[in-house]
Amino acid sequence: MDNSATTPVDRRVVEAMMPYLTEKFGNPSSVHFYGQEARAAVDRARREVAALINARPNEIVLLSGGTEANNDTVLITVMLANNEIGTVQPIAEIGTLVRELRAGGRKYLWLHTDGVQALGRMPVNVETLGCDLLSMSAHKLHAPQGVGALYVRRSVRLAPQNIGGHQERERRGGTEAVSMIVAFGTAAALAREELDARIAHMRALRARFEAGVTERISDVIFNGDTERRLPHISNVSFRFIEGEGLLINLDMQGVAVSTGSACSSGSLEPSPVIRALGRGDELARGSIRFSIGKDTTDEDIDYVLEVLPRAVENLRRLSPLYQQAIAERACTAV
Amino acid sequence: MPYSNILKDHLARPRNAGELADANRVAEQTNPACGDRLKLSLRVRGGRIEAARFLAYGCPPTLACGSVLTELIEGLTVDEALRVSRAEIIAAVGGLPARKTHAAALAVETLHQAIGQIHRQV
Numbered sequence A: 001m002d003n004s005a006t007t008p009v010d011r012r013v014v015e016a017m018m019p020y021l022t023e024k025f026g027n028p029s030s031v032h033f034y035g036q037e038a039r040a041a042v043d044r045a046r047r048e049v050a051a052l053i054n055a056r057p058n059e060i061v062l063l064s065g066g067t068e069a070n071n072d073t074v075l076i077t078v079m080l081a082n083n084e085i086g087t088v089q090p091i092a093e094i095g096t097l098v099r100e101l102r103a104g105g106r107k108y109l110w111l112h113t114d115g116v117q118a119l120g121r122m123p124v125n126v127e128t129l130g131c132d133l134l135s136m137s138a139h140k141l142h143a144p145q146g147v148g149a150l151y152v153r154r155s156v157r158l159a160p161q162n163i164g165g166h167q168e169r170e171r172r173g174g175t176e177a178v179s180m181i182v183a184f185g186t187a188a189a190l191a192r193e194e195l196d197a198r199i200a201h202m203r204a205l206r207a208r209f210e211a212g213v214t215e216r217i218s219d220v221i222f223n224g225d226t227e228r229r230l231p232h233i234s235n236v237s238f239r240f241i242e243g244e245g246l247l248i249n250l251d252m253q254g255v256a257v258s259t260g261s262a263c264s265s266g267s268l269e270p271s272p273v274i275r276a277l278g279r280g281d282e283l284a285r286g287s288i289r290f291s292i293g294k295d296t297t298d299e300d301i302d303y304v305l306e307v308l309p310r311a312v313e314n315l316r317r318l319s320p321l322y323q324q325a326i327a328e329r330a331c332t333a334v
Numbered sequence B: 001m002p003y004s005n006i007l008k009d010h011l012a013r014p015r016n017a018g019e020l021a022d023a024n025r026v027a028e029q030t031n032p033a034c035g036d037r038l039k040l041s042l043r044v045r046g047g048r049i050e051a052a053r054f055l056a057y058g059c060p061p062t063l064a065c066g067s068v069l070t071e072l073i074e075g076l077t078v079d080e081a082l083r084v085s086r087a088e089i090i091a092a093v094g095g096l097p098a099r100k101t102h103a104a105a106l107a108v109e110t111l112h113q114a115i116g117q118i119h120r121q122v
């Protein structure tokens, strides 16, 4: 239940990348057969990644992942979809605004968006979004960690971050991670093919999950926009308890989740995202992110619904906040 | 999240959770930095802690230290209980990450408050 953190590598992706870890080991910059074989594989992958977001292949800079893709200098950056609560931001509206400003003389105003969470979970089309740059990471798309891409609209000129080699049209030097790129390309092709089915599947499972939680556990609040939200994330605040204790209770029963509690991040401040929703400290500390994947099953959801109420009850039983609330409720009932 | 298996076990099966109906010593402390809370209730007879219960809100170390504390002090005399140190509590939960040792401090402070002798460590 933590597919927002990373996703299991698809078996078909592993099969596609395998030859590039074994016999097809060429350097794409080499002129001989081995090199050209690798070059062709990288180009194929680049086309698949471009197709997934309706871009042109030469607008795709392949690199090491979402973090690297985010490390450029741009003026406006807005996440396409938030990784904690899944809320989808109105990038297309912002894109229109940016284009208007650009037409009005602000020639170098670019719009960047982080599409890492959105990719493979909603249609991403750089033309309808109107963004100039878009970050992608393969490991949220059932490919391995350590590979990703930055979409760069053809009118945008970027200063390279990795200087030295001439790869990626001078935008990112260094020999390409061919097998990883092949994996990313395969994952992109599969995501494009299966997108509608994956979205429907994740949406249905999340509905099952949220209905189950509502039915079985009191004092819960679902965070994030219920409409404009990625289909795979359910962020829930459990009142009276702290998220990390719940995470550990669930982990001991084989359920992996994430929390916005401060404990996990190592800071004293609980999730700024949940607090920005106006939820207050207690609800921010008690927030848990459940994130579903294309391979999650009904049985997985039912198992979570079986262990979650007990784990919550276990912690509430020893929470002074809960005891206090129970006492107050008993008083008002009388 | 380098928590010990002992600590996790206290989270899954908290010992002595709750409040004593016949407590004669009760204390509650809040960690001002992070808002973690620990409430301790004791039944003390003839200078000995007969029973101890705790309630806690906050991060896992706070919950585990509360649970372990009640185990450590039940049956001790008041004087013995006052000698229970942070280090002992940390050892009893199987160790704590450095930035989480304040959870053991909260346990010691709450115990001292309950026993009625506020103790300041320099």
Ligand SMILES: Cc1ncc(COP(=O)(O)O)c(C=O)c1O
Pocket (backbone or CB within 6 Å): A004, A005, A064, A065, A066, A067, A068, A070, A082, A083, A114, A116, A117, A136, A137, A138, A139, A146, A147, A148
């Ligand atoms: C929204 C978002 N952006 C960027 C990243 C980082 O990507 P990467 O791990 O490939 O560096 C992540 C997750 O890791 C993410 O959720």
